[in-house]
Amino acid sequence: MTMPLRRAGPLEVSALGLGCMAMSDYYGAHDESESLATVHRALDLGVTLLDTADAYGSGANEELVGRAIKGRRDQVVLATKFGVVRQGGRTTGVCGRPDYVRSACEASLRRLGVEHIDLYQQHRVDPAVPIEDTVGALADLVAEGKVRHIGLSEASAETIRRAHSVHPITTLQNEWSLWSRDIEDDQLGVCRELGIGITPYSPLGRGFLTGKYRSAGDFDGDDFRRVAQPRFAEENLRRNLAIVDALTEQATRLGITPAQLALAWLLAQGEDVVPIQGATTRPHLEENLTAATITLTPADITAAAGTAPADAIHGARYAPDRMELLDD
Template identity: 45%
Template sequence: MLDKRVLGNEGLSVSKIGLGCMGMSQFYGETNDEESIATLHRAVELGVTYFDSAENYGPFLNEKLLGKAFRGIREKIQIGTKFGFIFQNGKVTGVNSRPEHIRKVVDESLKRLDTDYIDILYQHRVDPNVPIEDVIGEMGNLVKEGKVLYLGLCEAGENTIRRAHAIHPLSVIQSEYSLWERNLDDVIRPLLKQLNIGLITFCPLGRGFLTGTVKKAEDYTTSDFRSLDPRFKNENFDSNLSITHRVMELSSEIGITPSQLCLAWILTQGKNIVPIPGTKRRKYLEENIKAAEVILDESIQQELGNLLNNLSVAGPRYEEKMMSLIDR
C-alpha cells in the first residue's frame, strides 16, 4: 500500500502518488470507459487515494465516470475537481470565475460525481477579470457549507497565491512539473515551502515523452492533445529526444522503467509534493505506482537534478493560446 503525504496547513493527507484522470475522457485518443473504470478500481486496491478530475475533462464526462466508478466506495478515496472555464459546443471559449458561476459549477460537479462533497476544489486557471480575493472568498464559503473540504489553485503565480492564501488557507497548488519542466523551482516552490502549501504535479512524465514511447505530433490524430504540443513537433521532437535517451539510459542502469525514474525523482524533491501521472490503463498504473518503492542514490539524484544543465528543452510546453492562461 502507498504511504501518504500531508499537504498544506489544513491537514490534507493523500497517497504519495495520485492518478490524473483527464485522459480517460479526453485529449489522449480513443476512450474506453470499461478499462478506465477497471483502472480506477485497481488504483484503489493499490492504495491510491487521490483522483484528479475537472468539469473541463470531456467536458463533464470525466466527473460522471468517477461518480460511476466510486459509487459505494466514496469514503475510501479523495477527489479533486476544477472550475473556471466557459464552454460553447463542447469547447473552451474563455474563463469565468465569478462567484455565482463558481457556485453553479460546484453544484453541477457534485451531481456528476454523485457525492455531497469535493475533497479539493481548484480554480482551473486564474481569471484576470475577477479579483482572486472574490474567488477565494466564495470558495471559502463552500468550505463553510461542507460542500468542499480543501482549496487549491492551478498554474497560479506568486502574487495570486499570496493574495489567495491571505483570504483562506490554500492546501495545494497544482502545476506541471517534471524532469524537463522546472518552471516552479525559482519562485513557486520556495513560496509553497514558506507558506506550507502542498504541490500536486501533473504531466510528471512529460505527456509520455520522457518514457520513450511517443511519436511526433503529426503522427497523432486530432483527438490527441500531443498533435498540438510544440515539444512534439518537427525539429523540437528530434532535439528533445536527447533528454529522453538519457532518462532511458539511467533507468536501464538502475533496472527500472523511465516512468519509474521520473516519478521517483519527483518524490525526492520534497515531502509536500505528490505527482499525478495520468493513465487509462491498468498496466501503466501498476508500473507507475511501483515508483513509490524506488530509492535513488545521491549520485543519480544529482545527475537528474542537473539534467537540464547539459541538455536543453526545445519548445514551450503549450501552444500560444494555452500559455496565455498561465499566471506566470
C-alpha cells in the same frame, strides 16, 4: 505493494495520485471500461487521491469518476477543478466570478454523485476577477460543507499569497516534471513558506518521458499534444528526444523504467510533493505506482536532473493562443 502516504498541506493522501483527464479527453481515443477498471485497481493498491475537472470531456470525466467511486467514497480524497470554460470541445476562456464558482461546484457535485468535494481547485486564474473574490466564494462553499479544502492550479507566487490571505490554500497543482521545471523558480518556495502542498500534473511530461513517443505521427490527429503544445511539434520533438534517451539510459542502469525514474525523481523533491500521474490502463498504473517504492541516491537524483537542463528543452509548454490561460 504498500502505497506510502504523504501530507499535501493538511491533507493526508497517497504518495501518488491518479489523474483521470485522459480517460475522457485530450489525448485521443479512450476505453471507458478499462478506465473504470484502472480507477478500481488504483483504489485496491492504496491510491487515495483522484483528480478530475469539469472541463475534462465537458463533465463526462466527473461522471466517470463518480461511477468509479460509487460504494467506495470513503476510500477517496476527491479532487476536481473549475474555471476553464469549454464550448464544442475547445477551451474558450476562464471564469472565476463568485456566481460561476457556486454554480460550477453544484454541477460538479451532481455529476460526481457526492455531497462534498474534498479538494476544489481553480483550474486557471481568471485575470478579469480579483483572486480575493474567487477565493471568497470558495470559502463560502467550505463554510457550507460542500467543499473541504481549496486548491489553485498554475497560479503565480503573488496570486498564491493573495489567495492564501483570504482562506488557507491547501495545494497548488502545476505542471512539474524533468522537462517542465518552471515551478522551481518562484511558486515552490512560496508554497513551502505557507505550508501548501504540491500536486504536480503531467509528471511524465504528458507521456514524453516514458519514451513511448518518437514522432509527432505517434499522436492521433486531434491529440492535444499535437495541436496545442509546441514541444511535440515534429522538429522540437526530434530534438527533445535526447532528453528521453538519456533518461532511458540511466533507468536501464538502475533496472527500472524511464517512467519510474521520472516519478521517483519528482517524489524525491520533497515529502510535500504528490504527483498526479495519469495512467489509463492497469499495466501502466502498476508500473507507475511502483515508483513510490524506489529510493534514488543523491547521485541518481542529480543525474536525472542533468538529463533535462532548462536550456535544453525545445518548444514552449503551450501554443501562443493557450498561454493566456497561465497566470504570470
